[in-house]
Amino acid sequence: MGKDAISNHIRNLRFHHDEMTQQQLADKAGVTRQTIVAIEKGNYSPSLELAFRIARVFGKSIEEVFQYEDG
């Protein structure tokens, strides 16, 4: 939908979780590495379903992983 108001802490969380690689996170979340790259770099924001799955990989709430800055 809207522009680019969503950021995230995925990169930091990966390193705090046993140096998890993009590929490992992608596998655990059930998506391709390219999807993780794009989201981590902010190229686009994930679907709600993927946001839930990524948050679960880290044992965090969605709000702890993703931030929404209103536009």
Added chain:
Amino acid sequence: MGKDAISNHIRNLRFHHDEMTQQQLADKAGVTRQTIVAIEKGNYSPSLELAFRIARVFGKSIEEVFQYEDG
């Protein structure tokens, strides 16, 4: 992405918030009424950004409004 693992409490929340109509929620969330109808009925799940905006309308966290049942 995946199938239909996401449900929500939007309908109940609307009634708990001054009998808010679908149109009013749509306006506050910045989308059309059709989008609210589709999400409320579970036809599809929202983007993460829209999930944030809907949750904010109700003053709730995303997890309080949307539930993810793993597949």
Added chain:
DNA sequence: ACATTATGTATAGTATAGTTTACATTTTGT
């Protein structure tokens, strides 16, 4: 009974999330 407002359904079109493949660059280990 009538008008009005709220909700359900449908369909075609647009925007964007996610895949796939491929290759370049950076980082890490020996």
Added chain:
DNA sequence: ACAAAATGTAAACTATACTATACATAATGT
């Protein structure tokens, strides 16, 4: 220095969220 693993980038494609328009039905008020 070299190989191997991790990350960055890109382009074409598929899947799905969202819009726009339209009309039907249900609910509410007078």
